Amino acid sequence: MNLSNRIVSFSxxxxxxxxxxCLYFLSNILFVTLYYIIGYRKQVVRENLLAAFPNKQKKERELIAKKFYIFLADMILETIKMKSISAEEVKKRIKLNNPEEVYIHLNANRPVMGITGHYGNWELGIHRLSLMTDNPVLIIYKPLTNKGFEKIFNEIRTRFGAFMVPMKQTFRQILSYRDKPHISMFLSDQTPARSESNYFTPFLGQETLMFQGVEKIAQSTNFPVVYCHIDRIRRGYYECTFTTLFDNSKATATHEITSSHVKFLENIIYQKPELWLWSHRRWKHKPIT
Structure with a gap:
């Protein structure tokens, strides 16, 4: 790790x-900076909101955008807090509504394929997931270009025992754990490169290119597919609800798992749109007609 990355890590x-x-005081300042001063990715956010909510008035979309930036600032500071937060505080900050939905599979010696999106505080969710079980927890992630930053954040994410698995190693790593109960957690709304997928499905009103890795692995292993919905109750406090989307994955039709978890996330976003990552360039790929 070079000097600049060491300074970042120490900071x-x-x-x-x-x-x-105190963190939320800093978050208030960060919000003003992101929203009013530098306008961080404002055009991307506005374009995404227009695409997803074409029937809403402009002022309604602007209100969603403002709420999103308020939440984004909070999430950045909460993610930084993950560096030193205690296990007790994590459990206090994220309530598990129905962990038995996951335990029922693990106790039957069945690995679980977990799915969530860039919604709520998915980063803090890594800590909570790690603390809910003694079984291995694999977090599938897309590597960063800056390897120093990647190392810093992966060290934070793995404080309570999670294993970070680069996307290209997913199948091999999951197969190495296939004979023991474990959780593999995927972000369902990652954007694939055009060479990595050719499957488009409707999502927030747009034909959207999607990874099919969850579906392919689930169908080949028959692991149950469980959605992890992290909702914000109030500032700094969340609740997590698990839903088994598929128990018998091998019996599903082609694209059924993918389209199902995409639709599940879409419905969540429509309920509280400000908690999704609107600054993400999600629709840069279009179907070839």
Missing amino acids: ILLISLLPFW
């Missing part, structure tokens, strides 16, 4: 030691 540690009330 994250120092900020993470601040109490939550």
Whole structure:
């Protein structure tokens, strides 16, 4: 790790030691900076909201955008807090509504394929998932270009025992754990490169290119597919609800698993759109006609 990355890592540690009330004071400043001063990806956010909500008035979309930036600032500071947060505080901050939905599979010696999206605080969710079971927890992620930053954030994510698995190693790693109960967690709304997928499905009103890895692995292994919905109750507090989408994955039709978990996330976003990552360039690929 070079000097600049060491400075970043040390700065994250120092900020993470601040109490939550102080972090949210900083978050208020960060929101003003992102939204009013530098306008971080404002055009992307507006284009995405227009694509997803063409029937809403402009002022309605602007309100969603503003709420999104408020939440984004909070999430950035909460993610930094993950560097030093205690296990007890994590459990306090994310309530598990129905962990038995996952335990029923693990106790039957069945690995679980978990799915979530860039919704709520999915980063803090890594800590909570790691603390809910003694079984291995694999977090499938898309590697960053900056390997120093990737190392910093993966060290934070794995504090409570999670294993970070680069996307290209997913199948091999999951197969190496296939004979023991474990959880593999995927982000369902990652954007594939055009060479990585050719499957488009409707999502938020747009034909959207989707990874099919979850479906292919689930069908080949017959692992159950469970959705993890992290919702925000109030500032700094979340609840997680698990839903088994498919118990017998081998019996599903082609694209059934993919289209189902995409639709599940879409319905969640429509309920509280400000909690989704609207600054993500999600629709840069279009179907070839």
